[in-house]
Amino acid sequence: MAEERPDVAWRVVGGLVGLATAWAARKILGFVWVKTTGKEPPVDPDSPEVGMGEAIGYAVVMGVGMSVAQIVVNRTAKKRYDSWRALKQVTPGR
Template identity: 70%
Template sequence: MTDEKEKQDLAWKAVGGLVGFATAWAAKKVLSVVWEKTTGKKPPADHDSLDVSLAEAIGYAVVMGVGMQVAQIVMARTARRRYDAWRALKDAARDVVD
């Protein structure tokens, strides 16, 4: 692997990690608000608590799991497309200068 390719891979890992972290944080906030608006209750803070019904705990887990995974997939694919387009543009500009 060339040094340039290794730098690109490292840069993508950094960008991908930041995108993943930001997406998870934002998705959790959005899904919590949607849960509260839909059910009229705050999201269950302690899934093990017997004060939270089993149906509510499972429902919240399903909503959060699916919602966060969908957000991660969409954002990761979008970020990768943008990153690849940026790299291609940067490479093309370098070729013009060379």
């Protein structure tokens, strides 16, 4: 049975989408953190100057927020990419 080759174009597009998503999610989550807590996000959550509750809260918000953003954006981008590829295969030469 022939091995299916990875779609190089999707890997490039997916990588760029991932980078853009991570950057945007970090900015948005940082903004939400400031609006919610009234403080800037901790630069170094491992620092002893940051309270344990704040460090854990920040880690949870960032971890969950980044993961959810990646899942939503990656699935949406993959669906759009697949539909674009299908359309391109149906109408060659355009």
